[in-house]
Amino acid sequence: MSTIDLDLKVKFLHGFSHRVRIQILDCIKHEEKAVSQIVKEIEGNQSNISQHLACLKGCGLIVGRQEGxxxxxxxxxxxVRDLLTMFEDVLVDIQTDVSCCENHIS
Structure with a gap:
């Protein structure tokens, strides 16, 4: 049995549970980017993306670096990068099942 608390696992996975957060993670997977770059690349709005960045940072998935x-x-x-790659690898194997899932909760 795992020594990590179930509620802590749920909080961690919450960081991956929103479309915008996944877009942000994909956007910065290979290089750091400024907020304005992220907003432009994922075609979002600054306020919404800032909220999701705060969530990702709070979950420990990203870090911020101030420059000027x-x-x-x-x-x-x-x-974290390896985990994102692993998600994609697993999804390739099960994408048909996922796309057909009728039990998905939005």
Whole structure:
């Protein structure tokens, strides 16, 4: 049995549970970017993306680095990058089942 609390696992996975947060993670998967770059790339609005960045940062999935008046965001470590890649690898194998799932809760 895992020594990590179930509620802590749920909080961690919450970081991956929103479309905008996944877009942000994909956007910064290979290089750090300023908020304005992220907003432009995912075609979102600054306020909404800032809220999701705060969630991702609070979950420990990303880090921010201040440079002058800009904040640059990147994944917090290689394990997060590996996890995102693993999600994609698993999804390739089960994408038909996922797309047909009628039990998805929005």
């Amino acid at each position: 008046k800009y904040v640059y965001y990147s994944l917090s470590n290689q394990k």
